[in-house]
Amino acid sequence: MKVLLVDDESKFAVMLSKRLNLRGIDTDYVHTGKDALEMVGQNRYDVVILDVKMPGISGIELQRRLMDMDPALKTILLTGHGSHDDFKAGSAEAVCYLSKPLKIEKLLQILHQIEG
């Protein structure tokens, strides 16, 4: 499984990707929507984990654009707000949304479900 993590909080993205890589999940990370579009254009990912609130392109809009590029792509939305409006806006397309701080066990469970 190949995962792309998109979050403008660079330390968060670096650490989460390291934790996933330590568990054998091949994970790249970027910090902007623009970079995410470039990465998905150049590489094949199974799952994109993306923050709902980012500068420039919003997470919801980014999700739509990524899925237009690769309809087979699965997305998981991350939110620090826990906003139901955010969830409602993107939930039809996303596998699920998770609130920060993350419980990695929950994330792994979802990734294994997607894989399996």
Add this chain to the structure above:
Amino acid sequence: MNSRNSKMTTDDLAFFGTVNASISHELKNILAIISEAAGLLNDLTEMATSGGDIQLQMLQNCSRDIVEEIQRGFVTIKRMNAFSHSVDDPVKAVDIADCLDLMTGLAGFLSYACRIRHQPPKKQVPPVVTRPFRLQHLIYQTLVHAFKSVGPDGEIHLSLQREMDDAARIRFAGIGSGHSAVFPTESAGSVAASINAEVSIDEERRTIDIVVRSLDEAGCDGQ
């Protein structure tokens, strides 16, 4: 005539709520990073316990990140505290430079915030007697407009100058034309009027100026 006892408006409450929501989001981001760092420390410890290599650099990076994020949290809480206390005194002598510093810090939590460069004043700017909460509200609204006009990759320049004995001029320079909203909005205009401030836009120079004049001792604008 606006007196010292002017009441909070719905706009004031909305502003207070917006800023507090952005502070809570910032604190949540900080806690999320600390949580991941603690999780990674735990992962690395378990690996070492199971006979894997001790990844010293990663351990050091994690520890350093936790310390940095805790410091970031303290700064955020300090700003939250200063903002919360801005409603203590309806009218007081305000250090405009301190006020600008606080509001640029708080507005910086917005996801669409751009870089802000502060230009130091050429002469010391004396405090201005005004309504601190309303001044913060006006500065925040102006910053939001400025951010939206240049986008998150842009930059605005902020300067403060003395304007006569009892007034100060705040200038936001580098405003873009990429935002269609009119400024000052009705809300910003109303806030400005309540503290005897003037807001002006120079489309050619791409600046927004706020001139803040002292209210009298009764907290009135003298009109």
